[in-house]
Amino acid sequence: xxxxxxxxxxxxDCPGPEGLAEFYSHLLGWPVTSVEEDWVVVSDxxxxxxxxxxxxxxxxxxxxxxxxxxxxxxLDLTVDDLDEAEAQAVKIGxxxxxxxxxxxxxxxxxxxxxxxxxxxxxx
Numbered sequence: 001x002x003x004x005x006x007x008x009x010x011x012x013d014c015p016g017p018e019g020l021a022e023f024y025s026h027l028l029g030w031p032v033t034s035v036e037e038d039w040v041v042v043s044d045x046x047x048x049x050x051x052x053x054x055x056x057x058x059x060x061x062x063x064x065x066x067x068x069x070x071x072x073x074x075l076d077l078t079v080d081d082l083d084e085a086e087a088q089a090v091k092i093g094x095x096x097x098x099x100x101x102x103x104x105x106x107x108x109x110x111x112x113x114x115x116x117x118x119x120x121x122x123x
Contacts, residue, residue, distance in 0.1 A: 007048050008050065009041070009050040010050070010052070010075070011051075011053070011054050012053050012054070012114070013054050013055075013059050014054070014056060014059055014116075015055070015057060016055075016113075017039060017053035017054060017055050018035065018040050020040075020112065020113060020114050021035075021042050023092060023093050023112055024042050024051055024053075024112070025042045026092045027077070028042065028051075028077070030043055030044050030045075030049065030051075031043070031045075038055035039052060039055070040052070040053045041053075059114060061111070061114060062117065064097075064099070064117055065099050073116075074116070074119060076107070076119045077118060077120055078121050078122075078123050079120050079122065080123050082105070082107075082120060085120045086108060086110075086120060089110055089120065090110075093112070094110040094111065094112060094113075094118075095111045096108065096110055097110060097111055097117065107119045107120060107122065
């Protein structure tokens with residue numbers, strides 16, 4: 001089936017696009033591919049692997065799982081070793097979320113430096 005549009009990128013609002021792009025560059029191993037004053041992109045080099053970070057000076061991070069301030073979006077990232085990935089993610093600036101809903105330990109919830117939630121998921 002042919003769609004109307006093709007996927008371009010996921011864009012995250014944040015107070016510091018360059019810093020958040022550097023965080024995700026280290027987390028994913030993707031280089032920063034574009035830097036503008038209020039817009040920075042990291043990419044896997046393919047047509048569909050692209051995260052962009054947009055300046056939002058008044059950005060307020062979600063307070064998930066509080067339904068008054070929902071996350072609206074989160075990234076699921078697959079890793080081979082959850083313990084090792086957690087240690088590395090925390091080292092580069094992630095914070096492990098206090099709420100961990102995975103009963104079987106298949107994923108762990110973190111917050112990036114701007115407060116966006118993301119999950120590290122066992123492969």
